[in-house]
Amino acid sequence: MRKTAVKWSLYHVFVLVFSLLMLYPVIWLVMSSFKPTNLIFPTAGSLLPSPWTFENYAKGWEGIGNQTFSVFIRNSLVIVVLSTVGAVVSSALVAFGFARLKFAGKAFWFTVMMLTLMLPGEVIMIPQYILFAELGWLNSIKPLVVPSYFGHTFFIFLMIQFIRTLPIELDEAATIDGCNKLTLFYRIILPLILPAIATSAIFSFYWGWENLLGPVLYLNSPAKYPVSMALKMFLDNETVSNWGAMFAMSVVTLLPVFAIFFAFQRYIVEGISTSGLKG
Incomplete structure (x- = not known):
């Protein structure tokens, strides 16, 4: 019993120390947001602000480019919500097709889909830009939202693996009861893959919220x-960068991320590790 207690104590001490090391950059960011801009880097070795100031939050919320920071948050929410809904819904439909339906060339198209997962984004960046320019979509959120409605390879693969763990007898019973394929998906499969859907939605939210390259291009x-571009605008290579306002608004933009994580963290593990039905 004593050896077990010692092992558990050492384990928790190690986890606590490791957690503090991992969280230190975030803690430093939060503390620096309360420091005057001219004292952030000269006092970088001192974690606690001296003096404390809330001016950075006031200046940061005023925004930049004649736009308040609330506008950037609203833009990010619109982009992220629309792209997340599109990615999750379309990926679920495609995953159902690969996991449950039979059609010509199924193995070939599945291989092609998986190959796109290994395709670097830089390879398709220029063709995509040319395509969106020809469509007249530049300077709009369409290039950031519309592609998500054609499915996301990672989400599709995740949902396929989840659906394959569900007993095929469920499909047969639903078919006997008169369900067509769409009803089977909506009434039977969809409720059972909610953990995988929630996991995909969380990842889609994170990736969309932090996306910088897409807004820079389009x-x-x-x-x-969105907020990613707004934060970059606080840094100016030609004049003085407003680090204090940028750090303050970085803290503000982290709040939705932390809220989503703590509210739905159980789905991240459950969606990846759950094997469908239990018991």
């Missing part, structure tokens, strides 16, 4: 910028 109007 948006050129400050009124349409």
Whole structure:
């Protein structure tokens, strides 16, 4: 019993120390947001602000480019919500097709889909830009939202693996009861893969919220910028960068991320490790 207690004590001490090391950059960011801008880097070795100031939050919320920071948050929420809904719904439909339906060339198309997962984004960046330019979609959120409605390979693969763990007898019973394929998906499969759907939605939210390259390529109007572009605008290579306001607004933009994580963290593990039905 004593050896077990010692092992558990050492384990918790190690986890606590490791957690503090991992969280230190975030803690430093939060503390620096309360420091005057001219004292952030000269006092970088001192974690606690001296003096404390809330001016950075006031200046940061005023925004930049004649736009308040609330505009950037609203733009990010619109982009992230629309793209997340599109990615989850379309990926679920495609995953159901690969996991449950039979059609010609199924193995071939599945292989092609998986190959796109290994395709670097830089390879398709220029063709995509040319395509969206020809469609007249530049300086709009369409290039950031519409592609998500054609499925996301990672989410599709995750949901396929989840659906394959569900007993095929469920499909047969639903078919006997008169369900067609769409009803089978909506009434039987969809409720059972909610953990995988929630996991995909969480990842889609995170990736969309932090996306910077897409807005840099396709948006050129400050009124349409998301928070990732807004934070970058606080840094100016030609004049003095407003580090304090940027750190303050970085803390603000982290709040939705932490809220989503703590509210739905159980789905991340459950969606990846759950084997469908239990018991």
